[in-house]
Amino acid sequence: MLNRQDNETMCRTGPGTAMGDAMRRFWMPVAQVSELPGAGGEPRVLQLLGERFIAWRDDQGRAGLFAEHCLHRGASMQLARAEGDGLRCIYHGWKFAVDGAVLETPNVADPRFKQRIKGRTYPVREAGGLLWAYLGPREHEPAFPAWPFMACDDAHRVNAVAVMNCNFVQVMEGLVDSSHLTVLHASGLAKTNGVELDFAKKTTHMQFDAAPAIEADETDFGFHYVAMRPNGEGRMARVASFIAPCFIANPNGDLWFAVVPVDDERCNFFHVWWNAEKAIGEEPMRTQQLAFVGLDDPTLAKYGMTAATCDTEAAMSWRNGYRQDRALQRAGHFTGFDSFTQEDAACGVSAGGLRDRSQEMLSTADVAISRLYRSLLACARGIREGHAIPALGLEVGHVVGISAEIGAAQDWRSLVPQHKIVSSKAGAVASAALHSN
Numbered sequence: 298m299l300n301r302q303d304n305e306t307m308c309r310t311g312p313g314t315a316m317g318d319a320m321r322r323f324w325m326p327v328a329q330v331s332e333l334p335g336a337g338g339e340p341r342v343l344q345l346l347g348e349r350f351i352a353w354r355d356d357q358g359r360a361g362l363f364a365e366h367c368l369h370r371g372a373s374m375q376l377a378r379a380e381g382d383g384l385r386c387i388y389h390g391w392k393f394a395v396d397g398a399v400l401e402t403p404n405v406a407d408p409r410f411k412q413r414i415k416g417r418t419y420p421v422r423e424a425g426g427l428l429w430a431y432l433g434p435r436e437h438e439p440a441f442p443a444w445p446f447m448a449c450d451d452a453h454r455v456n457a458v459a460v461m462n463c464n465f466v467q468v469m470e471g472l473v474d475s476s477h478l479t480v481l482h483a484s485g486l487a488k489t490n491g492v493e494l495d496f497a498k499k500t501t502h503m504q505f506d507a508a509p510a511i512e513a514d515e516t517d518f519g520f521h522y523v524a525m526r527p528n529g530e531g532r533m534a535r536v537a538s539f540i541a542p543c544f545i546a547n548p549n550g551d552l553w554f555a556v557v558p559v560d561d562e563r564c565n566f567f568h569v570w571w572n573a574e575k576a577i578g579e580e581p582m583r584t585q586q587l588a589f590v591g592l593d594d595p596t597l598a599k600y601g602m603t604a605a606t607c608d609t610e611a612a613m614s615w616r617n618g619y620r621q622d623r624a625l626q627r628a629g630h631f632t633g634f635d636s637f638t639q640e641d642a643a644c645g646v647s648a649g650g651l652r653d654r655s656q657e658m659l660s661t662a663d664v665a666i667s668r669l670y671r672s673l674l675a676c677a678r679g680i681r682e683g684h685a686i687p688a689l690g691l692e693v694g695h696v697v698g699i700s701a702e703i704g705a706a707q708d709w710r711s712l713v714p715q716h717k718i719v720s721s722k723a724g725a726v727a728s729a730a731l732h733s734n
C-alpha cells in the first residue's frame with residue numbers, strides 16, 4: 298500500500314518530477330532500431346517520459362535524437378526536411394546535424410552566428426537492437442551500460458516491444474510477481490509441454506505450485522527476489538533481478554525487459570531474448586517465439602498494443618471488455634486472451650491508467666512488489682534529497698536472472714553470489730515500512 302503522494306512520486310515521470318529526473322540520469326532504450334528511419338529518411342516522432350523527441354538518421358546513417366522544438370522559435374522538428382547531413386526546420390531554414398552542430402542559419406547575415414549556438418540534441422547509442430538515449434544533464438552522463446545481450450548480433454537476439462496503455466509501474470509489478478504465473482497464465486503454461494521453444498521448456502515446471510515461497514533482498518542495483526516451489530527432494534528456485542530504474546533480468550536467464558514511460562498512462566514494454574549458441578533471431582524461430590507469447594505484430598495490433606494502434610478502437614478498454622474472448626473462456630481457456638502478453642496487459646490496463654495504491658491489500662505473496670515500491674521511491678527520493686540513486690553509475694553486466702534446482706537446505710543466494718546485497722531483511726508489506734526509509 299502507498300499513500301497517494303508516494304504513489305504519485307513513484308509513478309509520474311514528466312519533466313520536473315522526481316521520478317522523471319531520476320530516469321533522465323540513466324541511459325534509456327527509446328526505440329527499437331528496426332523502428333527508426335533509414336539513412337536520410339524522414340524524421341520520426343518518439344514520445345518518452347511525457348515529452349516528444351525527433352529521431353532521425355543522416356545520410357551517413359548516424360542516428361540522432363532532437364528535442365521536438367526548433368532551437369530558433371519552436372516549430373516542431375517533426376516537420377523538418379531531411380537534407381543529407383542535417384535536418385532543416387521548415388520555418389526559417391535553420392539546419393542541424395545529429396550532434397547538435399548548427400550547419401546553417403539562412404535568415405542571419407552573420408556567418409559566425411551559427412558557431413556560437415548549439416541545437417538541442419541528446420547523446421544516443423545503438424546496441425542490442427535498441428536505440429539508447431541519455432536525456433539528463435550533460436555533466437552527469439553515466440558510462441554506457443554493458444548488458445549481456447549487447448554482445449549478440451541480430452541473428453542471436455529477438456527484440457520486441459508492446460505498447461501498454463497504463464503507467465509503467467503497473468507493468469513492472471507483473472514482472473516481479475511470480476505468484477500470478479500459474480493463475481493468470483495457467484492456460485498458456487499448460488501448452489508449454491512438448492513445445493520446442495526454450496521459453497516453453499523453461500516455464501513448464503511452473504504448472505505445479507500457485508503459492509511459491511517468496512523472499513527478496515535489497516541490492517546495490519535495486520533488488521533481487523526468489524520464488525521457490527517444491528521439486529522432488531529439493532526446490533526449484535526462480536530468481537529475478539530488478540535493476541533501477543526500469544530494467545528486469547527474468548529468471549529464464551535469457552530474457553531482459555525494460556519498461557519505459559511514454560507518458561504517465563502509457564509505456565513501451567521492451568523485450569530482448571538472446572542466445573549466443575542458437576540463431577533465435579532467424580526465421581522461423583523468431584516468429585515462433587514472438588507468436589507463442591503474443592508479441593507478434595498481428596496479435597499486438599488486434600489488441601491495440603502497437604504504436605500505430607494504441608490510440609484506435611482496437612486498444613483494450615472497459616468499453617470493449619479489454620477484448621476478452623468469453624466464448625474462448627467458456628470453451629475452457631482460463632482467461633479468454635490470446636497469450637501471456639495480452640493477459641498481462643489486460644490486468645495492468647484494467648487497473649486504471651495510473652492505479653491508486655492507497656486501497657490495495659498486499660499479502661505475503663507481494664514481498665517483491667513492496668521491494669519494487671521501495672526501490673523506485675529510493676530513486677525518486679535520491680534525486681530530490683541528494684542521496685545516492687540505486688544502480689546509477691554501477692556496472693550492470695553481472696546482474697542476472699536465474700532458475701535452478703536447489704537442495705532443501707541450500708540458500709538460494711548461492712545462485713547469485715556476484716550480486717551485492719545491501720539488506721536481507723524480508724520485504725515488508727506494510728505501508729509504515731515503506732515510509733521508514
Ligand code: FES
Nearest residue numbers: 367369370386389
Ligand atoms: S523556428 Fe526553426 S528556423 Fe525558425
Ligand SMILES: [Fe+2]
Nearest residue numbers: 471482637641
Ligand atoms: Fe505475466
